[in-house]
Amino acid sequence: MKTYLHIDWTSCDGRGLCSELLPAVLDRDDWGYPVARGKVGRDRTDVPLRDADRDAAQEAVFLCPRLALSLVERAAPEAGQRTPGRTPGR
């Protein structure tokens, strides 16, 4: 099992507390919203965490004023595995 920091973008308001508590994991974008450092694609919504970052991530989850963060434990996906559609337009 691997731990992911899940960002609920519909709740996130770009207050920036998480990027202060997790400077090694999160940067901020032009508008103040968190950007997962060095990650691409959906890893920027479900951010894989190193063990060293877990405690700080837990603190960010508790302190986020918008309750936009959560920790998710799940089996790491196999390489190349795709998840069913989240494609808008249809």
Add this chain to the structure above:
Amino acid sequence: MNQSRSGYPVNQDSIRQEPRLLAAGPDAGWARHLDTFGQWEPQAAGPGLLEVLAESGLTGRGGAAFETWRKATATAGTGRKGLFAARPVVIANGAEGEPLSFKDRTLLAHAPHLVIDGLTALAAALGQTGGRTSSQAGAGGTSMYVYAPAASLARVKQALGERPGGRKIRVVQAPETFISGESSAVVNMIENGTALPTDQRRRLSESGLNGRPTLVVNVETLAQVALIARYGAQWFRQAGTATDPGTRLVSVSGPAPTRDVVLEVPGGVQLSAVLKEAGMDPGSLSAVLVGGYHGRWVRPADHALTPAGAPGRAVRPGAGVIHALDLQTCGIQETARILNYLAGQSARQCGPCMFGLPAMASVLNRIAGGETNPRLGSELDRLGRLVSGRGACRHPEGTTGMVSSALDVFAADFRAHLSGYCTGPGGVAA
């Protein structure tokens, strides 16, 4: 060109595809549907249907091209867990917010019964796979919905009224927005009356409508399921290629005098053959938008239309949209027009999308409008990379993917614009 009244090609040399989905002809009612496809009980497909779907290799026709059997099996699997097994939900998704797509509404207008057959067959398979008795006749307790825009609803209701058991299927109107067909938006609309994507910590297959395992399936995919359930996986594989079996519907549009037309094409077909079939000369086109507003711009030649294949040789059909651009239209202005639309279609829930897409649109509008600042190109690229992967749904990455394909295909036009002239007559003065 030999065509039926519905504008559907009957038999053509270039593509050689006999009609399957629209074989019953225009406006097929219950009687003609049975005449064409034969008497058949959707429940008879049973739990074995999922295995047949796996053999068939059917992929979703709504855009993501995910394997249908995997998606269905995920929903069936979660329905089985726990003391009180939650009854699954299957939703036929006919929302077609894509402005260039019309194949789903064409299918619902002419072959609604095939879609409903697929819906009931899949619902029955999930109901029986979940270990529930089929005492609740038909779908084994699985709830069924058809979600479609207003224009299609009357026809769907009429079809449901014509057939036995049709009243068990509930009908919900989809609003005419780009993202109304995104799967979590579909569930949100049915549950709360709001067609906006929701944050998903858990997949819909685990917890969807009212917390029940939920399967949202494009209407064309369901019609394909109905044919596979009747005629088998091997029959399905007689069309298309080994890696892209079967047929798909495509909505083809292009410069005047091209008529908008829905074609049924085999998997792996050459894009140029589809363009010819729709009455266009690939040599007189500058570029083709394939897959829709979340798709890619490509040159008309040498691309196979298939979800899996080498980039440069293959282009993903997405939701089956093919839109051709003539040599006189400026690709950058056309892309800017589409990006403006997509920025306006943001649900305004997720910051990166709400702020990022208008920022991208603003930069592209400046390039299209003739501003010669050489930094605009890299700024557009930077903004695209900033918003991608960050949102409840994939609207940001779908949009940036389309824009990045424009930077690629219209690279010469971008350079021309940034040096102060436009190669198209509708553009900036030379």
